[in-house]
Amino acid sequence: MKLNGAHILCDGLVKEGVEIVFGFPGGKVIELFDTFAHYPQLRFVLVRHEQAAAHAADAYARVTGKVGCCVATSGPGATNLVTGIANAHLDSVPMVAVTGQVDRGSLGRDAFQEVDITGITLPITKHNYLVMKSDEMAEAVKEAFHIAGTGRPGPVLIDVPSDVWVEQSEYTYPEKIELPGYKHKLPVYPTQIKKALKAISEARRPIIVAGNGVIISNAHVQLKELAEKAQIPVVNTLLGLGCFPQDHVLYYGMTGMHGMAYANYALNEADLIVAIGMRFDDRVTSKLSTFAPRASVVHIDIDPAEIGKNVKANVAVVGDVKEVLTALNKDIETLSHGDWLKQIEQWKSDHPSHEIRDTDRLLPQYVVRCISDVSGGDAVIVTGVGQHQMWAAQFSVINKPRSFVSSGGLGTMGFSLPAAIGAQMGRPDETVWSIDGDGSFQMTLQELATIAQEKLPVKIAILNNGYLGMVRQWQEFFWDKRYVATPIASPDFVKIAEAYGIEAMRVTNKADVLPAIEKATNYDGPFLIDFRVEPEENVLPMVKLGSAISELIEQPKSEVSTW
Amino acid sequence: MVASVKHTLVALVEDKPGVLNRSASLFRRRGFNIESIAVGHSEIRGLSRMTIVVDGASTAVEQVEKQLYKLVDVVKVIDITEDRMVSRELALIKVSATAAQRSEIVQIADIFRARIVDVAPDSVMIEVTGDEAKLNSLLELLKDFGIKELVRTGRIAMVRGTSEAVPIDEESVQKIKRRRKKTKTEK
Ligand SMILES: Cc1ncc(C[n+]2csc(CCOP(=O)(O)OP(=O)(O)O)c2C)c(N)n1
Numbered sequence: 001m002k003l004n005g006a007h008i009l010c011d012g013l014v015k016e017g018v019e020i021v022f023g024f025p026g027g028k029v030i031e032l033f034d035t036f037a038h039y040p041q042l043r044f045v046l047v048r049h050e051q052a053a054a055h056a057a058d059a060y061a062r063v064t065g066k067v068g069c070c071v072a073t074s075g076p077g078a079t080n081l082v083t084g085i086a087n088a089h090l091d092s093v094p095m096v097a098v099t100g101q102v103d104r105g106s107l108g109r110d111a112f113q114e115v116d117i118t119g120i121t122l123p124i125t126k127h128n129y130l131v132m133k134s135d136e137m138a139e140a141v142k143e144a145f146h147i148a149g150t151g152r153p154g155p156v157l158i159d160v161p162s163d164v165w166v167e168q169s170e171y172t173y174p175e176k177i178e179l180p181g182y183k184h185k186l187p188v189y190p191t192q193i194k195k196a197l198k199a200i201s202e203a204r205r206p207i208i209v210a211g212n213g214v215i216i217s218n219a220h221v222q223l224k225e226l227a228e229k230a231q232i233p234v235v236n237t238l239l240g241l242g243c244f245p246q247d248h249v250l251y252y253g254m255t256g257m258h259g260m261a262y263a264n265y266a267l268n269e270a271d272l273i274v275a276i277g278m279r280f281d282d283r284v285t286s287k288l289s290t291f292a293p294r295a296s297v298v299h300i301d302i303d304p305a306e307i308g309k310n311v312k313a314n315v316a317v318v319g320d321v322k323e324v325l326t327a328l329n330k331d332i333e334t335l336s337h338g339d340w341l342k343q344i345e346q347w348k349s350d351h352p353s354h355e356i357r358d359t360d361r362l363l364p365q366y367v368v369r370c371i372s373d374v375s376g377g378d379a380v381i382v383t384g385v386g387q388h389q390m391w392a393a394q395f396s397v398i399n400k401p402r403s404f405v406s407s408g409g410l411g412t413m414g415f416s417l418p419a420a421i422g423a424q425m426g427r428p429d430e431t432v433w434s435i436d437g438d439g440s441f442q443m444t445l446q447e448l449a450t451i452a453q454e455k456l457p458v459k460i461a462i463l464n465n466g467y468l469g470m471v472r473q474w475q476e477f478f479w480d481k482r483y484v485a486t487p488i489a490s491p492d493f494v495k496i497a498e499a500y501g502i503e504a505m506r507v508t509n510k511a512d513v514l515p516a517i518e519k520a521t522n523y524d525g526p527f528l529i530d531f532r533v534e535p536e537e538n539v540l541p542m543v544k545l546g547s548a549i550s551e552l553i554e555q556p557k558s559e560v561s562t563w
Numbered sequence: 564m565v566a567s568v569k570h571t572l573v574a575l576v577e578d579k580p581g582v583l584n585r586s587a588s589l590f591r592r593r594g595f596n597i598e599s600i601a602v603g604h605s606e607i608r609g610l611s612r613m614t615i616v617v618d619g620a621s622t623a624v625e626q627v628e629k630q631l632y633k634l635v636d637v638v639k640v641i642d643i644t645e646d647r648m649v650s651r652e653l654a655l656i657k658v659s660a661t662a663a664q665r666s667e668i669v670q671i672a673d674i675f676r677a678r679i680v681d682v683a684p685d686s687v688m689i690e691v692t693g694d695e696a697k698l699n700s701l702l703e704l705l706k707d708f709g710i711k712e713l714v715r716t717g718r719i720a721m722v723r724g725t726s727e728a729v730p731i732d733e734e735s736v737q738k739i740k741r742r743r744k745k746t747k748t749e750k
Pocket of ligand 1: 384387388389411412413414436437438439441463465467468469470471
């Protein structure tokens with residue numbers, strides 16, 4: 001069968017199980033868009049900026065476990081994707097981005113809207129392709145989805161010169177992948193499992209740090225089994241939230257820069273860290289030389305390059321987290337760590353980092369807790385970047401994996417709204433809350449139009465503090481309160497929403513928070529709430545800059561209620 | 564003697580556009596201190612062989628290996644520093660030489676089994692191969708005559724003996740062959 005490049009791509013997308021493509025058209029993909037008309041199986045979602053297409057595809061992938069897909073034209077379309085691709089890369093999100101390119105004859109001549117997007121995205125993709133002939137297309141598509149979705153997932157870009165879209169070639173979709181250099185299925189070595197088991201059984205103060213890898217590998221059941229059998233307390237990284245039941249007696253919250261004090265103390269005192277699908281990011285470790293000084297490390301990760309990159313591993317177990325945990329669970333002894341758990345409980349009651357200040361004022365933490373209460377912990381929470389992100393992480397209950405969507409590695413302001421689009425499309429029957437900051441929201445608020453056009457019932461909570469709050473907090477703590485460039489004026493968000501045809505309201509009193517959230521939840525359609533929260537509230541605890549994770553700035557205890 | 568901090572890595576990579584770029588981009592981004600890279604064909608069609616010299620004092624060599632492995636086009640990476648290996652560089656050296664100095668230079672070149680490949684009224688060009696130490700000694704001796712121009716390749720290296728130092732599994736070889744066949748029939 002002869003097909004042109006555009007048809008080969010579309011057919012490949014269908015064969016790879018793609019249902020939704022996020023994107024934006026332009027001259028160098030016009031043939032491709034024309035071809036979409038022949039593929040009703042592919043739902044095309046028109047965003048208002050290509051960055052949003054990448055974030056939506058990213059969030060769609062995170063909440064479904066499938067490979068997300070986005071499309072943009074050459075030049076500015078492609079460069080607008082870059083932030084979104086980098087975001088997916090740093091958080092190991094499977095995604096295939098397709099870009100148009102100038103025709104083959106014009107390549108390298110600085111033609112209109114030509115940029116070297118394969119060059120630009122070299123360090124922020126797992127792999128990328130410049131498809132120079134239509135008969136290379138099928139293989140590129142097949143390989144791209146395979147590479148994006150297997151091993152440690154990541155974004156793959158396919159760049160296509162415009163004349164390749166219309167070039168005909170003989171087409172059969174390849175059945176097999178022939179990638180000699182791509183070894184994603186690494187065998188789990190029994191000797192390493194034995195060593196890990198030995199380390200665990202000998203430890204007296206062990207702790208599990210569970211990260212995104214547990215979620216990617218769908219290993220939450222195996223994690224619970226391990227923790228319970230060996231009676232090891234569990235803490236999460238930001239992206240690990242949801243991979244362990246949060247009402248579990250062994251669960252001690254998030255660790256890191258804004259982690260729970262007791263979680264950080266536990267890491268600091270532990271004699272063994274079992275690191276599972278996490279990469280010792282500096283937001284977790286703070287000052288490396290002082291990180292967990294008493295602990296040896298069992299590091300479980302699918303990416304061999306993560307072992308020993310930041311923290312030395314005493315036992316390295318390379319492999320898919322689920323396989324490794326299954327192997328561990330087979331032979332793990334039943335252990336007990338009563339004294340150690342008691343110690344952590346003590347820290348927890350001495351340093352109740354999860355409590356909210358007792359006041360009538362409208363606190364952002366209170367808004368987050370109400371959202372969580374109303375949804376019973378079953379909503380998909382999608383955040384921007386800043387204080388609100390940390391409050392969302394600290395005060396939401398996340399019952400299931402793939403339900404807390406946040407830009408961890410890149411920390412991309414503006415992520416929340418477009419990501420909420422992808423999350424809602426991936427989980428159409430669930431409540432999706434975008435918890436955003438007034439600053440972050442203004443970076444991508446044009447996507448309200450996409451939400452309206454696609455009729456997505458996304459709920460949006462803006463924790464509007466009138467500041468670029470996280471930066472303001474740093475200025476307050478470390479730069480003598482010189483608030484340079486952090487007070488931020490905003491338009492009337494309620495009117496903005498209404499202009500886009502989206503229902504909205506403003507909340508200025510604590511008493512109105514709960515009713516507003518209930519109203520939004522029950523409303524059949526998108527709903528935005530502009531919460532005018534306490535302007536200078538801080539995210540606490542906070543690890544002092546350049547210190548050990550046990551050196552924390554905490555909420556004064558007198559202010560805390562047992563709400 | 565202090566153990567050498569210079570590591571010799573050999574990477575077999577698919578013969579594809581951009582593969583050198585990918586490797587170089589990786590080294591730069593991660594701040595790896597690379598002393599030299601030499602790339603050329605290997606004994607397997609479709610596979611190029613890179614010899615990479617890494618300064619082990621300033622760079623975590625294991626990270627270089629592991630990060631290289633993450634590149635999809637990289638089939639095999641191996642550190643042969645500890646193996647018995649032959650390592651060679653090639654240099655072309657243009658040395659100032661009056662007619663009177665020529666014979667002395669020729670003598671020096673002879674000692675190093677270097678060859679005079681061009682003679683001009685005021686200079687000679689010397690071609691020399693050898694390991695880094697040998698090339699450095701020759702350059703040291705020629706310094707006083709005046710080195711007008713110098714070009715050195717990066718190091719290439721191979722392990723002595725009959726066994727392959729860079730074993731590559733049969734399945735990968737077959738995959739590479741099939742990929743090559745496919746691109747050929749397309750052409
Ligand atoms: C694109 C981008 N630019 C700048 C930053 C740096 N930054 C981190 S948090 C923050 C403030 C965020 O303000 P807002 O969205 O209002 O949230 P808040 O902290 O007030 O909750 C800034 C500017 C960033 N993370 N991303």
